[in-house]
Amino acid sequence: MTILDTSVAIDRIRSRKPIDEDIKAVTFIEYPRIVYYNHFYGKVIFPVRIDFKMAHTLQLVLLKMGAPQAFADLLVASIAVNRKEKLITYYNDFLLIKRAAKEIGHILNLEILSRILVLKAYSGFPVFLLFF
Numbered sequence: 723m724t725i726l727d728t729s730v731a732i733d734r735i736r737s738r739k740p741i742d743e744d745i746k747a748v749t750f751i752e753y754p755r756i757v758y759y760n761h762f763y764g765k766v767i768f769p770v771r772i773d774f775k776m777a778h779t780l781q782l783v784l785l786k787m788g789a790p791q792a793f794a795d796l797l798v799a800s801i802a803v804n805r806k807e808k809l810i811t812y813y814n815d816f817l818l819i820k821r822a823a824k825e826i827g828h829i830l831n832l833e834i835l836s837r838i839l840v841l842k843a844y845s846g847f848p849v850f851l852l853f854f
């Protein structure tokens with residue numbers, strides 16, 4: 723199965739697209755309204771002790787690299803690593819975590835999406851902003 727990062731799940735809800743993938747408990751807490759979304763068909767994955775241990779180990783490697791990461795991101799990545807699932811996100815920061823996982827012999831299967839934001843300019847014509 724695949725795990726969605728919180729921002730990807732929120733974008734799916736805003737665009738009224740179905741969510742077949744799983745979410746993690748972090749999303750369940752950060753965006754509690756997801757449980758009321760009628761098109762959420764995945765499940766909520768709650769971290770267990772091994773996920774916290776993996777997050778700790780990854781942070782130790784990242785500290786040696788001089789690039790410590792946020793707790794939530796480490797926990798999300800650890801859940802994906804331990805369950806051998808793909809993580810879909812918008813954030814390139816996960817590339818550092820992927821590198822740290824590789825250093826300790828684990829694989830973080832990662833898909834980083836680009837984000838396109840459409841704004842209406844004062845002229846009335848759409849303006850496209852691309853975020854990586």
